[in-house]
Amino acid sequence: MDDIDRIAEAGVDVGDDRQGRLLGDRWTANAALKPMVRFRTFNLLEDPSALGSFDVVLCRNVLIYFDQATKTKILDRIAARLPGDGTLYLGGSETVFGITERFEPVPGERGIYQLTRVPAPARAAA
Ligand SMILES: C[S@@+](CC[C@H](N)C(=O)[O-])C[C@H]1O[C@@H](n2cnc3c(N)ncnc32)[C@H](O)[C@@H]1O
DSSP, rough: OOOHHHHHTOOEEEEEOOOEEETEEEEEEEEGGGOOOOOOOTTTOOGGGGGGGOOOETTTTTTTGGHHHHHHHHHHHHHTSOOOOOOOEEEOOOTTTTTOSSSOTTTTTTTEEEEOOOOOOOOHHH
């Protein structure tokens, strides 16, 4: 029995949604989601292409360890692993500005970024 099970047994279930339940101050995945969850360590200095793609990447308060060129490389690699509607979360005091042009802020959301929307080229006059 892990901590989450103990908390659940104690009846501290304070909420739920489609993917999991908030038990005390921790979330637990629901039964449908659990088989899809894998935990593994990964060094951001390595090429993530073998990991596949991600709809959401949480990379909060990690870039602080790296120099500018390395931050650019890491963010560009993450961008390459996201679909067009993918989302990147950085720490509230972190930014992509001056580091990469692959991401732009999600309007009105601090620390949340989407792939930079490239405006459609102007249609050639007929
Ligand atoms: C300040 S903690 C932030 C933890 C968490 N993301 C948060 O916001 O609470 C920085 C994390 O970056 C991780 N980290 C440092 N260098 C890394 C690397 N090269 N690859 C992957 N993670 C790294 C550390 O292991 C540590 O967990």
